[in-house]
Amino acid sequence: MKIIVALAFVLIIGSLASALFFLMRDTGKSKRTARALTFRIGFSVLLFIFILIAYRMGWIQPTGIRMG
Numbered sequence: 687m688k689i690i691v692a693l694a695f696v697l698i699i700g701s702l703a704s705a706l707f708f709l710m711r712d713t714g715k716s717k718r719t720a721r722a723l724t725f726r727i728g729f730s731v732l733l734f735i736f737i738l739i740a741y742r743m744g745w746i747q748p749t750g751i752r753m754g
Contacts, residue, residue: 687746694733701726 705722712718740746 687740690736691733694729694736698726698729698733701729 701722705719705726708716708718708722737746741748
């Protein structure tokens with residue numbers, strides 16, 4: 687489960703980095719920046735839905751805050 691979540695975070699960060707790269711390189715002349723940001727939003731929504739489903743199926747459990 688941790689590997690799937692970590693992979694999703696890598697995809698999200700990679701998409702954000704590519705959007706920054708296209709923003710700096712294309713200077714607004716193409717739609718690659720918007721497409722990369724759209725992918726980032728899609729990956730984030732899919733990760734959120736996956737976490738909700740995993741919780742409902744019992745694959746992950748809340749641990750709470752452990753003090754001390």
